[in-house]
Amino acid sequence: MNKQKFSLKKRIHSFRYAIEGLVAFFKEEHNARIHLVASCIVLSTGFFLKISQMEWIAILFAISIVFITELINTSIERVADYISPEFHPKIKLIKDLAAGAVLVAALFAILVGSLVFIPHFW
Numbered sequence: 001m002n003k004q005k006f007s008l009k010k011r012i013h014s015f016r017y018a019i020e021g022l023v024a025f026f027k028e029e030h031n032a033r034i035h036l037v038a039s040c041i042v043l044s045t046g047f048f049l050k051i052s053q054m055e056w057i058a059i060l061f062a063i064s065i066v067f068i069t070e071l072i073n074t075s076i077e078r079v080a081d082y083i084s085p086e087f088h089p090k091i092k093l094i095k096d097l098a099a100g101a102v103l104v105a106a107l108f109a110i111l112v113g114s115l116v117f118i119p120h121f122w
């Protein structure tokens with residue numbers, strides 16, 4: 001357990017570091033920009049079709065889960081590259097597992113998007 005006294009200043013710094021992480025993510029990662037563009041298209045479609053509150057919850061959950069897995073995947077890739085810049089079969093498995101998480105999230109998002117939007121076009 002962390003026995004340090006609560007410090008509001010430290011909490012604000014932690015928040016700032018998290019924002020710096022997000023800025024680096026969108027600046028440096030091509031996948032992040034692809035997710036951002038896809039999210040903007042999905043959000044605009046949601047507004048255009050006037051989807052319900054429950055549909056918004058499903059869409060926002062799907063978008064968030066894709067960004068969260070991509071952020072964790074990027075973080076794992078960076079650690080892996082730092083530890084082992086050369087090819088290593090264990091690093092391959094670690095990176096492939098992390099990429100698998102993003103794939104599951106993306107498939108989930110496609111499923112949610114289809115379930116929400118397709119009925120609006122009927």
Ligand SMILES: Nc1ncnc2c1ncn2[C@@H]1O[C@H](COP(=O)(O)OP(=O)(O)OP(=O)(O)O)[C@@H](O)[C@H]1O
Pocket residue numbers: 029031077080081084085086087088089091092093095096099
């Ligand atoms: N050091 C390594 N050792 C073994 N295999 C690796 C290594 N680096 C990458 N790989 C393999 O190449 C794949 C792609 O790795 P990379 O880090 O380029 O991911 P990416 O998703 O293409 O990243 P980016 O975010 O740069 O597009 C990994 O999933 C893994 O199979």
